[in-house]
Amino acid sequence: MLAKRIIPCLDVRDGKVVKGVNFEGIKEVGDPVECAYEYNLQGADEIVFYDITASHEGRGVMLDVVRNTAKKVFVPLTVGGGIGSVDDIRETLRAGADKVSVNSQAVKNPQLIKDGADIFGSQCICVGIDAKAIAPGKWTVYINGGRIDMGIDLIDWVKQIEQLGAGEICLNSIDTDGVRGGFDLPMLKAVVDAVSIPVIASGGAGKLGDFAEAFLKTDCSAALAASLFHFKELTVQQVKEDCRSKGINVR
């Protein structure tokens, strides 16, 4: 049986893992290659690097991080942030990433999903989404780190993404992100029910039981968290033990 995946995410700026709240008071918390290696030892099923660098130089540094990680970590690696063209996708995959995560750029130019899937295969195109509720059971899609509301209906968007050939969706809820009260289950369930590609839950994990809850109450394929793992409040291993004790199949 397919195992539910636990995915730690590392926010990287200029080659360093950083953590900050709403991009303010960002602090460096470590070397991304070492952090990825540590997560690998804890049993992470995949590792996501989210590049928050804006500059061109920073991108090159990010690719070095991927290259160095791929030499010693043998689980799938995903890179997101700032990927806006087929060339960006190619460069990132060549550095050793297995998947790229496209977000704002895909909203502005949905063709990027189709081009990426046609050339490199659906399996490496993950579409990241930031969404927020506007009414019960209704959400819209945001871009630029959750700052701009595009007024696009979330469910319409996920169906379009699937049609364009995306292999996976990473769904982040702006409403629950950073609140640490658990994943946004109504939003998650609505998206999982609307598509047949895997959906990763993101945004809101604050305690051990939140992961199992997402798996028990929705059919999401994976759950992602950043700060919870960064600050060593929980290890991937602890999360998996909790899931296992509740009858959820994990590796």
Place this chain on the structure above:
Amino acid sequence: MIAIIDYGAGNIFSVKNALDYLGAECRLTSDIKELEEADKLILPGVGAFPAAMDMLKKSGLVRAIKEQAEKKPLLGICLGMQLLFEKSYEFEECEGLGLIKGYVDRIDEPGLVIPHMGWNKLVYNHDCPLFEGLEESYVYFVHSYKAFCDDKDLYAYCEYGSRVSAVVGDGKFVFGTQFHPEKSGAAGLKMLENFAKM
């Protein structure tokens, strides 16, 4: 030396990274002479079956791979495994390398999330030298098509809806894994190490 066949498909660097990590001598190549000189071959690949067969044909590699597979171990990974079969129905009917009897078709069962993406548990069906030293193992899959073959050629499978062929072979030199051993943590590295030692 292990030749990793470079025909323009897929993330071949991951396979090289894993073999380098294991200290196994390897080379990325599309040179037929190097395939002849190598002790073993790995056929990697992600993407679509017809496009990959097309690239193999254009590189003049089809005959070379078939010839070498009679003399030395060959490991196909993911799409590389699917290419070992007689044919595939991805987009259109397309002839494969025909090294293992069987065909490739879409995973098509109602209610299943597609692609089959993530870690799934191997169920061992027949002994295979790749399994030496392995116990219960989860390995990383990502695919939307699967191989249908004779039970004797199916060394291991996993459950996803119905059975998914996970490790296949011809009983001699040809092996294939639908999952990515180079992305399957310690279990995958062990299988690559077993292959390198063959």
